[in-house]
Structures are given as C-alpha cells and as structure tokens.
Amino acid sequence: MARAKFQAPKGTQDVLPPVSARWERLLATYAQTVERAGYGLVQSPMFEEIGVFQRESEGADAVRKEMYDFDDKGGRRIALRPEGTASIVRAFVQHQPAAPWKVWYATPAFRYENVQSGRYRQHHQVGLEVLGSADPEVDVEVITVAWEFLQALGLRRVDLLLNTMGTADDRIRYVEVLRAFLQDRIGDLAEEDREKVERHPMRVLDSKRTETRRATADAPAIADHLSPESAEHFDRVKAGLGAAGIPFVLAPRLVRGFDYYTHTTFELVPALVDSAQSTILGGGRYDGLVEELGGPPTPGIGFGSGIERLLIACDAEEVFPGPTARVDVFVVDVTGQAQAGPITAALRAAGIRCDRTFDAKGMRAQMKAADRSGASHAVIVGEQELADGTATIRPLRAEFGDHQDAVDRDDLIFHLSTLLTKDPS
Structure with a gap:
C-alpha cells in the first residue's frame, strides 16, 4: 500500500x-x-x-x-x-x-x-x-x-x-450620521455589506465591492465630524x-x-x-x-x-532582487577531500562565505557544483598543490576574467579577501 x-x-x-x-x-x-x-x-x-x-x-x-x-x-x-x-x-x-x-x-x-x-x-x-x-x-x-x-x-x-x-467620541457621533445615510441606501449596497450597517457601519466604507462603493460615493466623511x-x-x-x-x-x-x-x-x-x-x-x-x-x-x-x-x-x-549566489568561494579538493574541511573552516572563520562537496566526488562533479553555487571563485587543491603547499584560485564568472593563480596556502585568505572586495568591472 x-x-x-x-x-x-x-x-x-x-x-x-x-x-x-x-x-x-x-x-x-x-x-x-x-x-x-x-x-x-x-x-x-x-x-x-x-x-x-x-x-x-x-x-x-x-x-x-x-x-x-x-x-x-x-x-x-x-x-x-x-x-x-x-x-x-x-x-x-x-x-x-x-x-x-x-x-x-x-x-x-x-x-x-x-x-x-x-x-x-x-x-x-x-x-x-x-x-x-x-x-x-x-x-x-x-x-x-x-x-x-x-x-x-x-x-x-x-x-x-x-x-x-x-x-472614540468623534466616532460615536459620526457613526450615527453614517448609519442613517446607509439605511436610506441599504438596498443599493452589496448583499454581503448590508449586515454591517447596524453593527459596524464604518466597515461598509472599507468595502471593495462595486455596488457598495457606488452607493457610498457621497457618504459623509469623518473629517467633517471631528x-x-x-x-x-x-x-x-x-x-x-x-x-x-x-x-x-x-x-x-x-x-x-x-x-x-x-x-x-x-x-x-x-x-x-x-x-x-x-x-x-x-x-x-x-x-x-x-x-x-x-x-x-x-x-x-x-x-x-x-x-x-x-x-x-x-x-x-523590478527592484530588490534576491542574492545571485549563496557563497563567494567554492573549495574543490581532488586529493581525497582531506583538505576541503580545514580550508572551508579557515575561510569561514575569516568571514568568507564558502562551500564544498561531499562523498568524494571527482573534479568534474565538483566544478559543476561550484558553478551551481553561484560562487565567483573556486579554490582548487590537487596532488600538485598539496605537494607544493599551495592552492589554485580560479575565477568562475566572466566578469572576473580567466586568469588563475597558485598561491601559498598561508596567503590564501589574504588573496581571496582582496579579490572579493575588488570591483570586477
């Protein structure tokens, strides 16, 4: 079932x-x-x-x-x-x-x-x-x-x-005047509004129904009874x-x-x-x-x-659009993903929005995930970067160009912070 x-x-x-x-x-x-x-x-x-x-x-x-x-x-x-x-x-x-x-x-x-x-x-x-x-x-x-x-x-x-x-006293006086006005025209009001005349006549003025608005077009105004x-x-x-x-x-x-x-x-x-x-x-x-x-x-x-x-x-x-990206940086780790955790933790601690994949995905799948995230840059760590103690910063959006840099891991936060605060235009 x-x-x-x-x-x-x-x-x-x-x-x-x-x-x-x-x-x-x-x-x-x-x-x-x-x-x-x-x-x-x-x-x-x-x-x-x-x-x-x-x-x-x-x-x-x-x-x-x-x-x-x-x-x-x-x-x-x-x-x-x-x-x-x-x-x-x-x-x-x-x-x-x-x-x-x-x-x-x-x-x-x-x-x-x-x-x-x-x-x-x-x-x-x-x-x-x-x-x-x-x-x-x-x-x-x-x-x-x-x-x-x-x-x-x-x-x-x-x-x-x-x-x-x-x-409240102004309203009491006004309601009596308004009720008398509406009672004379109750047959012209929309049926749904007629029951309001006795209990809450001011609510009739708030009606959006065409018949009621037409019948109350010349209703007395409270401003004249203040x-x-x-x-x-x-x-x-x-x-x-x-x-x-x-x-x-x-x-x-x-x-x-x-x-x-x-x-x-x-x-x-x-x-x-x-x-x-x-x-x-x-x-x-x-x-x-x-x-x-x-x-x-x-x-x-x-x-x-x-x-x-x-x-x-x-x-x-056409104002106030939603954010175009949920993160600024996406970490791509093809060394078995042992590096992704420490790198994302360090970047987040520095105030940089970043994400990564899980489940030991390959390079192609990780780059697709990076593109879907909306991030402007990828940080890539492969076997060569791991051996050299570096990371490659690759732009993911055309406005940031296509030049990628290999930077020392100790300088990664500084380089990313500089890139993310730079006007891409």
Missing part, C-alpha cells in the same frame, strides 16, 4: 532557497531601518488566549470569521495570531516597560480566508508599535519609518493614503509629513481593518499592482486598545506589512 504523499496545507507555502535568501535580505533591511530609529525586537507567542484578539468592540472580519481558534488540552480557548499589534499590547500590559515603548516584530499571522495572490492563510508580517505617547510627532515618525523602509527596498511607485478616525482637538492632531500630522517631504493623499474612506483605530490611519499602496488586496503596509493610532486588554489608559500607534505582498510590489517595479 502506497504511503500518503503530504503537501503544504492550502493557503500556505514553502519558501525555499534561493527565494528564502531574498526574505532574509528583506528582514535585514527592515531591522536596520527600524533599529536606526530606536526600535527594539519583541518575540511573543504565536498563539494567545482568544480574548487578546477577540474583544467586544471588535468587528473586523479577520476576527469574527477568520480566526484559527481551538481548545487546548487544558481547556483554554486559544487562537493563532491573526495580526501583530494585539500581542505587543498584551506584552506591554503584562511587563509594564517604561514608556514610550518602541518595538518591532516579525511574525507569521494566520487567517482562514480565501486564497489569492499575495493573500495566504499563513502569511508573514513585519511591523512596529509605539506605546505611551499621544504626540502627533510620533505618528509622523512611524509613517516616516515605514516610508524609509519601502524606499530602502527600492520602491518608488507607492502612494501614501492618509485619514483620521478621530477620538472635535477641534482631533482636527488639530490631524493637521499636525499632515504638517509633519509635509516638512519631511513625504507626499500623501487624503483618503476619507480609509478606515482600516480593525475597530480599535483612533486618529491617524494610513496605508501604502503600490501603483503597479492591480489588485483589491494591493496594500503592502498599513496602520494607525489605537489609543484605547491598552485599556481593553487590562492596562491603564495608554496611547499607541503602529503598522504592519506583509512580506509576500511587499515582494509582489518589488517584482512589479
């Missing part, structure tokens, strides 16, 4: 070399960008008690319909993380670090949703949060760091969409972005996917990706979420960005 042949579950993917090297490079670029601004890494559990993600005020579809939740062996109701912010806030409440708390994360996230391009049931996010300051300048910094990250990836065709949700304090906050954010030279587009329909947002909300959308799910980074302020998770009144703001969607946007702009 044939054994079952397993595959990755629907909505997930295996990220294999060499593609995974591109992910590594993206994560390194992100870490460098945010740590330059004073953010520190937080690693939190991928699962939490369900109350961390599912709260009375929460009306997002990702929570109500798409959560991966289950009872563990202790009878606790547990959920896999659908997004990054709530876990960070839970950690803040639990550990009570000094504020403002500036942190970043990289994590898988889980949502049981329809699978399509850039949208997976397990996707991967990077993000950051600032807890403990209500200053609009913090909003500006968070958006600026997001912008700098996308710039570091080489992305240039990206629009920054900006809106404000006001305070308190003076909220209006001033938003004005300072816009002024700060202008001073930073970051262009933005006001987007009165932008309400984001979670109901905990207040004041500033924003999304970064690539111009060259034609998809209703094309947002590659989004976030906003959430000044009441810490209290909902049992902490003291504490303002907060942050963003999240999906790695899969980021790379789709990079492909559309």
